[in-house]
Amino acid sequence: MVIGYETEDPLFESGFKWISIKLAAVITFIFVLQLIYPPLTDMFSEIPSRIFFEPWRIITHIFLHSTTNITHIFYNMFGLVLFGAILEKIVGWRRFLTIFFIAGIVASIGSIVVSFLQGTQNIPSIGASGAIFGVIGALAVLRPRMIVYVLYFPMPMIAAAFFWALIDIIGLFNPFDYINNSAHLFGMFFGIV
Template sequence: MLPIKDLNPSRSFPLVNLTLIVVCSLVWLYEFSLDEVEFVKFIGEYGLTLSNLFERPYTIITHMFLHGGWLHIIGNMWFLYVFGDNVEDRLGKLRYLLLYLLSGLGAALLQILVSLLVGAEDVPMVGASGAISGVLGAYMWLFPHARVLALVPIFFFLTLVEIPAVYFIGFWILIQIVNGLVSLPFAGMGGVAWFAHIGGFFVGYHVVKRLKPRNIYYI
């Protein structure tokens, strides 16, 4: 399922959300301009690698702004664009940024634990997926009944369907959990950091309750 847009109006300009999208996109364009050797070196320097974490503690933050390919950056930024504005609208700008960063940190910590279990201490982790998963968790708690217009495969056709956010995001996190468990024996080989998605989601879902979102009445 691919979200096209949410049918949930926002009354404030999503400055933080758009800034995150622009910064991640600019960093990716810089990565794309590098040759293969420079790219690997850049990822090694700013990606989150457990074996180098104490040597490069800043990577706990910088890894959230790196991406590994066009599909990675486009997919992440699209989900952030669709769901982030409403969460920022309810939380306010500073609390939204705090939620985003805490979700990214929670995602990284869970993935680090998994890396320790499977011996993947030298595999770098990059991407905003964990932080964005936290935004999805917050959205599901704040707007469970909002409608999401999604492109859904039905037999051999793609169809636009309106789906309640609780079902759309609930199905999404279920897929992350299933994929994480299935891929666990191969996690040492790299690939998608499924447990970062899972960790970020549950951090965002629980943290948003404690950030005291604003009450907004829609007419």
């Protein structure tokens, strides 16, 4: 309950920490730092050929986004705030963070393996997409009938997750499209499991 306002909405309960929004704010702040100091992106992006000597890149790439394509951070932060807040409400902030970061790490490791198989191990990867797809996968299991809008069409969460996974499966056949489709799929797989 908020003083002067009664609600049954559990988002207003004292246990809800708004971690997804705070995480989006941190990522956006780091994006601004990338704009100010471009070498930051090279220093912390996931580059599979360097991962054995610079293992921090498995986590740090989650906080970086393309400075040449503003839609990259916009869509990721939109998905993080929207789906993250819902998942956080369902599982609590600690479990939400656990799902987010482990999905990001699993997505990174999976995409590193795929990059070596495809011969693209020198192409850097950045973004929170794998972690966010983990959140989407978890919601597909926990709230499969929740209605979401995809391309202006309402559909159950499970169908939306399947649709997004299908797009990424198709994208696997074009390893040079600058979308880390395998990271999305590995992240979603972790979220589902």
